[in-house]
Amino acid sequence: MTGRKRDIEATEALIERLSRDAAPVHPLPHPARRAARWLVVALAFGAAMVWAMGPRPDLAERLVDARFLLEQGAALATGIAAAIAALAFTIPGTSPWLRMLPVAPGALWLSTLSLGCLRDWWQMGADALRITPDLACFGYIALIGSLPAVVLLWMLRRGVPIAPGWSIGLGALAAAGLGNFALRFFHMQDAALMVLVWQVGSVMLLALLASLCGHRLLRWPGRADAIG
Amino acid sequence: MEPNEPARPEGLDPVSLERLMQRTQGGDQVAYRELLAEVAQRMRRLVRRRAPWLKPEDTEDLVQDILLSLHRARASWDPERPFLPWMVAIARSRMADNARRYARRAAIDMAVMDLAETFCDVPANRHAENVVNLMSMQKAMDNLSPTERQAVELLRLRQMSLAEAAEASGSTVAAMKVAIHRAMRKMRKTLWKE
Numbered sequence A: 001m002t003g004r005k006r007d008i009e010a011t012e013a014l015i016e017r018l019s020r021d022a023a024p025v026h027p028l029p030h031p032a033r034r035a036a037r038w039l040v041v042a043l044a045f046g047a048a049m050v051w052a053m054g055p056r057p058d059l060a061e062r063l064v065d066a067r068f069l070l071e072q073g074a075a076l077a078t079g080i081a082a083a084i085a086a087l088a089f090t091i092p093g094t095s096p097w098l099r100m101l102p103v104a105p106g107a108l109w110l111s112t113l114s115l116g117c118l119r120d121w122w123q124m125g126a127d128a129l130r131i132t133p134d135l136a137c138f139g140y141i142a143l144i145g146s147l148p149a150v151v152l153l154w155m156l157r158r159g160v161p162i163a164p165g166w167s168i169g170l171g172a173l174a175a176a177g178l179g180n181f182a183l184r185f186f187h188m189q190d191a192a193l194m195v196l197v198w199q200v201g202s203v204m205l206l207a208l209l210a211s212l213c214g215h216r217l218l219r220w221p222g223r224a225d226a227i228g
Numbered sequence B: 001m002e003p004n005e006p007a008r009p010e011g012l013d014p015v016s017l018e019r020l021m022q023r024t025q026g027g028d029q030v031a032y033r034e035l036l037a038e039v040a041q042r043m044r045r046l047v048r049r050r051a052p053w054l055k056p057e058d059t060e061d062l063v064q065d066i067l068l069s070l071h072r073a074r075a076s077w078d079p080e081r082p083f084l085p086w087m088v089a090i091a092r093s094r095m096a097d098n099a100r101r102y103a104r105r106a107a108i109d110m111a112v113m114d115l116a117e118t119f120c121d122v123p124a125n126r127h128a129e130n131v132v133n134l135m136s137m138q139k140a141m142d143n144l145s146p147t148e149r150q151a152v153e154l155l156r157l158r159q160m161s162l163a164e165a166a167e168a169s170g171s172t173v174a175a176m177k178v179a180i181h182r183a184m185r186k187m188r189k190t191l192w193k194e
Helices: A003-020 A031-053 A066-088 A103-129 A136-157 A164-183 A192-212 A223-227 B014-025 B029-050 B056-076 B083-121 B124-142 B146-157 B162-169 B173-193
Strands: none
Touching: A003 B029, A003 B056, A003 B162, A003 B173, A031 A066, A031 A136, A031 A164, A066 A103, A066 A136, A066 A164, A103 A192, A136 A164, A136 A192, A164 A192, B014 B029, B014 B056, B014 B083, B029 B056, B029 B083, B056 B083, B056 B173, B124 B173, B146 B162, B146 B173, B162 B173
């Protein structure tokens, strides 16, 4: 028997084995619908954390401040869009537009904060551009984003590891973005440059670190395992 | 068509493939078998076109990987979307993974072969080094299971092809591939620890 024929027979044997294992499966819902379910969990956890930490005393004032609302809206939109994109990256052949979804809200988020830096500088001078250490932001964002990150990872694992680095990186961006959204309801830090450096910086750093672990967290089952 | 490849009618149209996939998601084994056979045929052509340098056994290996991936991913196909772009996206991902794995395996094989050459061809005045290398190699081989050791002996030391080694050992080509892959990985770990 030639090697070529033997290889093809091995493929046919595999087809037989797989077809015997054809249990019914439920197609995964659209990434937007799955992201909506994730958002419920993430917002509930964020709200619980705000309650646990105690809302900031000037919250009522902030909630009618257009700049605060715009920045928070952009952060929330970036988180939601990143969750949809992360889930879309685990569905082969999905629209590339769905994967690019976080670009617009992300740009809006960075733009509003950058404009805020300019406005602060215009109003307060060089003092507005002073950066002081605020490392607690990183810890809070990681803490508030932890449960949403675990839930999203579980959801991503139900899909396909087509681009693990992108899926995990965007998933972390979503979780950390939501973490930052919740953080600003109890953390009294509104200077645009400080928010940009310590909060957005933490979100981006977490997303970058997570994307580097993408291939470890999401991967196809090894061939050796499959053959057993 | 390649010699020995089973004769099949011309490929199914995309709509028929989508119907088969829908029935597959519903648990229809007959539809699934037909779908996998059709996909195997198409993927064989795709792999040969995209990676013409692969040996036939590696092409078939990759086709099997793609079928296993389709099996795992079948819940991710949305019945309202076309089947072929979904399938091709999976195939591309597996081809990229395979290329990385292939390069890694080649590097491991080269390292082991270099070591083998070292202890076979060194001049007599490097006898001590020769003995140390031989002991390292022996130690690395000791950590292997009997199947893995046999795979190294047949494929690397006797230079048999996968098919010949499978026939000689009464095993299958797939099992030999797994055994040699595991053996090389274990040996690399042992040798790098030294």
